[in-house]
Amino acid sequence: MLDEAASFDEFVHQHQQALVRYAVLLSGARADAEDLVQEVLTRVYPRWAEVSGSAGSAYAYVRRAITNEYLSWRRRWSTRHIWPAGSELPEREHLDPLRDEHDERLWQLLRELPRQQRAAVVLRYYEDLDDTEIAGILGCRQTTVRAHVSRGLAALRSAIAMPERAWRNHE
Structure with missing residues (x-):
């Protein structure tokens, strides 16, 4: 189990930024993207030995899981969360990784x-x-x-x- 945890930690360390950037492009907001990636990684961890040992790459598997989660997530998210609307509403969110784009x-x-x-x-x-x-x-x-x-x-x-x-x- 220790090797699996180390393998998973190494995968997350190597690919987390790329996965979050990908999720930002899907979701449109960095906070949502981080939630998507965290949700998927949390679900993948218990099956990491199976995922990392499969014929396809673990990155491709996780990317597909993020895509699937994104496609079904908005429906579930809107029913699970209540968004407070006070007198001070936050500014429109920008895509962090794309800030340099004109x-x-x-x-x-x-x-x-x-x-x-x-x-x-x-x-x-x-x-x-x-x-x-x-x-x-x-x-x-x-x-x-x-x-x-x-x-x-x-x-x-x-x-x-x-x-x-x-x-x-x-x-």
Whole structure:
């Protein structure tokens, strides 16, 4: 058991930042991303020997688990948590890893995509996966992956083509 714990700790140490960055792109907020990753790692730990010993990589397994958790998490999260609204509401949250990017508008538009489209676009262009790998993660067919990516990109292109003033009013 000690070796498993050391192996798990080593995995978390090596991959936690990348997993959180990936989850930020999915969830749109660093705090939510950290919660997603923590939730998944907590569930994976008891089965770490099985996960790390499987034919596929442990990173791919955990990334898929984060994707699945993200796709189902929003429904459960909204029913489990009550958000207090006092007189002082927090500022709009920004994507921490992407703060250096100049096009905040693009990241806002990405956050507005439906979850499946967003996950497919992030997996394609952030994780650089092909249709087969994305289909395995999302649990759908390759044609569905291509449709999600195509629709997501079309929505982004359409919104980007919208003049800045119209986009601001759209928010």
